[in-house]
Amino acid sequence: MSPRRKTGPDAVAVDETAPAAGRDRRAEIAVLLASAAGAALIEQRTETDGTLYARVAAAAWRAAAASLAGNGLVRLDFLTCVDWDDHFALTLQVYEMESRAVVRLVADIPRDGADVPTVSDLWPAADWEERETFDQFGVVFTGHPDLRRILNPERWDGHPLRRDYVDHVDITRPQYF
């Protein structure tokens, strides 16, 4: 053991009862989310790995996200969209370190003209994730400090991850099966 190693004080202690605590905490978070979203909460279920999956109406996106951020789920996993041909499923996943509770928040938004309030003030890590979602899907986040393309060149035409994206540059797309 090197004498130079400094072990700082634990900010997050390992909790042997973490799974149980996670379950209680998830129940608590589910209740808080339901009260924040109110009638806009469409569906809530627990996935096989313990993630709390909650679907809300698009109008309650900000309220639901704020209730999660205000209740200790400060670590952001990702924020993205899934293209289901008639709508996008805007997906946000956050978790809490102490209880290991993971929450996946989903809202169905229209493919074009969706005006989604930003959550980058709640989670600074969401800043770039929202830029990427804008870049790849065309979803505009109102209130975002600096919404511009991040992965594709600035003058790129179109939003590539949409299923109706036409690749003007390269047309060879053979089918595999």
Added chain:
Amino acid sequence: MPVDHDNAPSAPERLVPEEGPDLPPEDIQDFLINVGPHHPGTHGVLRLVTRLDGEKVVGLDVRIGYMHRSLEKIAENRSYHQIIAFTDRTADYLAAMHNDWVYCLAAEQLLGIKVPERAEYLRVITGEINRMTSHLLSIGALGLDSGATTYFLWCFAAREKLVHLFEELCGARLTYVFHRLGGVGYDAHPGWVEKAHQAVHGVIEELPRFRTLFHDNYIWHLRSKDVSRLSRAEALRLGAQGPLLRSTGVKWDLRRDIPYSIYDRFEFDIPVGTTGDVYDRTEVRFEEIIESAKIVRQALADLPTGPVIAQRVPRLPAPPSGAEAYARLESPRGEIGCYLVSDGSIKPRRMKWRGASFHNLAMLSELAVGYTLSDLINIVGTLDPVMGDVDR
């Protein structure tokens, strides 16, 4: 003066002194330069539009996307088995084992596949050896950027010993495609375990020499201590992960805190730092090499016999429509994750790759403002971004 590390402001204490010629203020201007996208530093194509006041960085705009290789779009047109060939090179090629692993964890969760014991052990062994090679390269490249060229050569020579192990196991030195859905693709031949013990021992034996050359070097201390200090609260607020987070004092490591695979069977310590500066981040990585070697030795000793891949994994798996899975693990850069959504067909509807370097690099503007240009290079080096992981 004792510093409150928990709540220290992110403004730097080691400021560049305000010296200079006695010109009237309106004659002195800031100027914009581009650091990158091609840069002799070894972190790939990253463009930092830097506003400089003399040598001091006063503003920073991080521009990425120069290595965007459309991983997520490609994954929408490949079967679940075919994606493995893309994950290890398109995202974070330095920790290819971990990338394949996290994708396989997500896909196995989606498809309900159980991995045999020997495969789990091989995954852990190769993952930890990959962590050692990745950290060696990272601190070697940091040495190269700071001018310690010999250290770079030493780290690469140590790394070659471990890369030869991978070559014997799966034929590749860098992009392995070792994992499969339900296990791993190649089995370790009987002599491999002994060679692995020797190689790991050979690397660990050299580490005191590395410490004497670089980590205890007075010049390195001058260049790295108190550069880009990060407090614990700031790190948690900004969403840091991996060695960057641990260097601030937060003892959070997914291998211990949200254990995946069989990590709960091994004994290892989590090195943490105190101030979160460049010196501490390097030290955390250096110590993690030693801890990874411990895990490898334990896993090699306990390696069971048996199959290395699950039976009856479908050739073209098609999970039910609407099924989702997310898997996360601790790669050398931090927490990576893979989110898979299925629509009932043989190709996933969406694969979202959560890259650790993406989130770490987003913090760069907070970390580097107020320090000099040469410190900026070191700060980027200790964030250890791999542009494949950032841009995917």
Added chain:
Amino acid sequence: MVPLTRPTAVPYGPLLTGPGFATHSVQQMIEWARSHSLWQMMFGLACCAIEMMAANASLYDLDRFGVMPRGSPRQSDLLIVSGTVTYKVAGMVERVYQQMAEPRWVIAMGDCATAGSLYYHDAYSVVKGVDQIVPVDVYVSGCPPRPEALIDGILELERIIRGEEPRPVAGSDQ
């Protein structure tokens, strides 16, 4: 790598033209010197860059061939494009190539720089081969190529420089 069909007819080396006299063309001497001191522009883009760094490091040591990595295009003769070229970075690749002084050579290292590798289909952002941007002298295939393969490519380039091998012409089957 493209296999050779026939060597060129130019003899290499000094000729004994008479008792006590050896002649050697100045051009050949210049090409000999150039081929043995190729200063390489460190142009690592992606995974192949790691193997290029490993080739420059002590085990596979490119320095014994005279190849030294330089950070600036003004100081280098050889551009080793190692890694995937995307549309966003393509302009920069061309600009770096144009900043190099002649004579300059390009090695396309790896499958991505050769032809786009496994990103050939469905990758909207990838340029399928760096020879769409700069003229390439040697293609080294592999994903990533071993450092020995890169050394092989550099030795092939040295033979091309000295005139022992013809430079590949686009569209020919040489």
